[in-house]
Amino acid sequence: MIQINDKKNCCGCxxxxxxxxxxxxxxxxxxxGFTYPDIDSTNCVNCGLCEKVCxxxxxxxxxxxxQEAAIVQNRDKTVLQESTSGGFFSVIAEYVIEKGGVVFGVxxxxxxxxxxIYVDSKNELCRFRNSKYVQSDVGTSFVDVKKFLEEGxxxxxxxxPCQVYALTKYLGKDYQNLILVDVVCRAVPSPGVWNxxxxxxxxxxxxLSIIRFRDKKLGYQYxxxxxxxxxxxxxxxxxxxxxxxxxxSGMTIRPSCSACVFRSPKRVSDFTIWDCFNIxxxxxxxxxxxxTTRVLIHSKKGxxxxxxxxxHFQYKVVSYEIAIEGCKEFESSPQLHYERxxxxxxxNHMDFDDLLNKYYPTTIKIKIMKLARLILNRLGLDKxxxxxxxxG
Ligand SMILES: Cc1cc2nc3c(=O)[nH]c(=O)nc-3n(C[C@H](O)[C@H](O)[C@H](O)COP(=O)(O)OP(=O)(O)OC[C@H]3O[C@@H](n4cnc5c(N)ncnc54)[C@H](O)[C@@H]3O)c2cc1C
Ligand code: SF4
Ligand code: SF4
Ligand code: SF4
Numbered sequence: 001m002i003q004i005n006d007k008k009n010c011c012g013c014x015x016x017x018x019x020x021x022x023x024x025x026x027x028x029x030x031x032x033g034f035t036y037p038d039i040d041s042t043n044c045v046n047c048g049l050c051e052k053v054c055x056x057x058x059x060x061x062x063x064x065x066x067q068e069a070a071i072v073q074n075r076d077k078t079v080l081q082e083s084t085s086g087g088f089f090s091v092i093a094e095y096v097i098e099k100g101g102v103v104f105g106v107x108x109x110x111x112x113x114x115x116x117i118y119v120d121s122k123n124e125l126c127r128f129r130n131s132k133y134v135q136s137d138v139g140t141s142f143v144d145v146k147k148f149l150e151e152g153x154x155x156x157x158x159x160x161p162c163q164v165y166a167l168t169k170y171l172g173k174d175y176q177n178l179i180l181v182d183v184v185c186r187a188v189p190s191p192g193v194w195n196x197x198x199x200x201x202x203x204x205x206x207x208l209s210i211i212r213f214r215d216k217k218l219g220y221q222y223x224x225x226x227x228x229x230x231x232x233x234x235x236x237x238x239x240x241x242x243x244x245x246x247x248x249s250g251m252t253i254r255p256s257c258s259a260c261v262f263r264s265p266k267r268v269s270d271f272t273i274w275d276c277f278n279i280x281x282x283x284x285x286x287x288x289x290x291x292t293t294r295v296l297i298h299s300k301k302g303x304x305x306x307x308x309x310x311x312h313f314q315y316k317v318v319s320y321e322i323a324i325e326g327c328k329e330f331e332s333s334p335q336l337h338y339e340r341x342x343x344x345x346x347x348n349h350m351d352f353d354d355l356l357n358k359y360y361p362t363t364i365k366i367k368i369m370k371l372a373r374l375i376l377n378r379l380g381l382d383k384x385x386x387x388x389x390x391x392g
Pocket of ligand 1 (some may be wrong): 104184
């Protein structure tokens with residue numbers, strides 16, 4: 001049966017738990033708020049399936065022969081506004097639903113938990129739009145995907161590269177009726193920390209109505225975290241929002257993300273999607289502040305689907321090399337924050353507000369940075385500044 005000697009060797013995909021024929025693997029939270037398999041050895045029959053399915057211990061770099069690429073912007077203005085970047089994912093999802101299929105993606109439930117769910121109606125697709133910067137709970141999705149595939153329905157599964165790779169290990173064979181979409185993935189933050197963070201926000205703002213990790217009200221180039229309730233709202237970018245600061249400084253990310261084997265642009269998926277902030281350099285005809293998605297197409301199936309859906313978006317075909325140029329997430333993993341052990345030791349006995357004020361205080365400097373960003377945004381100068389910084 002599976003054993004984890006180093007937490008960097010478990011990405012929490014849940015494939016082992018999904019495959020166990022005796023249901024003796026539960027995903028259990030550790031002291032950092034991430035889930036790991038917990039095995040009830042009394043029921044284990046030593047079948048070895050959990051070891052065989054593990055995407056980390058069985059990883060081998062895929063050898064895609066096809067690597068096509070494009071930059072995409074959805075023509076539907078509402079969908080584009082709700083999506084993280086260019087709203088490409090929604091077009092694939094709509095296509096699958098029109099064909100009577102089922103779409104798996106990540107949603108936030110009534111208790112603000114970030115989870116994989118499946119839907120088969122178009123009006124529920126909005127639940128998947130916008131990246132949730134929290135590790136999602138896959139639950140029994142792999143079992144459900146297999147059931148739908150065996151019934152002959154088209155299935156689209158979207159997730160992080162490790163989740164998509166794990167699904168292919170779980171299924172163990174190719175299915176023509178399966179479309180796989182993975183995102184480019186820097187890392188995922190702790191669901192346990194998210195739970196405490198959101199409770200703190202609820203205490204302050206009351207019951208929350210909208211949570212967006214990448215809201216585009218101030219434009220795509222200045223995407224902000226946005227939380228609202230009847231009694232108020234909060235908005236902040238990477239420079240000031242405490243959730244984003246914890247994430248991007250490497251404090252709350254999963255240990256496996258700092259040694260991620262799934263980063264390569266060679267993937268088992270049909271499509272890889274991610275941000276395109278430098279669209280102004282590639283094609284000036286796109287609206288650069290509404291969002292654009294970079295897309296890699298890894299399979300013939302992906303190429304055929306792209307051809308069938310392309311009327312729904314503005315797009316530009318680019319070379320594979322241009323598409324991946326400058327994308328660090330394909331090359332190296334973020335480091336864990338040097339104060340991470342201390343942070344999590346405090347996390348387990350400190351009040352959450354105090355914890356944030358200790359490690360991520362909203363200092364005068366942070367307030368000035370936020371104000372400067374807002375002023376530049378109002379004057380329409382933040383894009384120009386970003387372009388200049390990228391050139392330099
Ligand atoms: C955790 C995470 C880290 C990312 N890191 C980067 C990065 O470093 N650089 C970069 O350029 N792009 C990154 N992305 C991808 C980017 O944020 C967008 O997902 C991508 O540009 C596609 O946007 P879209 O407008 O086409 O689709 P959207 O409509 O925004 O689609 C969102 C898609 O992401 C899936 N998703 C949402 N939250 C999660 C989650 N927690 N776990 C798994 N899947 C999820 C949904 O199921 C859906 O398929 C990341 C995404 C996530 C979820
Ligand atoms: S060896 Fe088989 S029965 Fe035992 S935990 Fe792993 S999958 Fe379950
Ligand atoms: S990486 Fe996935 S399959 Fe491997 S031990 Fe962790 S949860 Fe189980
Ligand atoms: S960085 Fe790697 S290990 Fe972490 S969630 Fe993304 S794909 Fe999985």
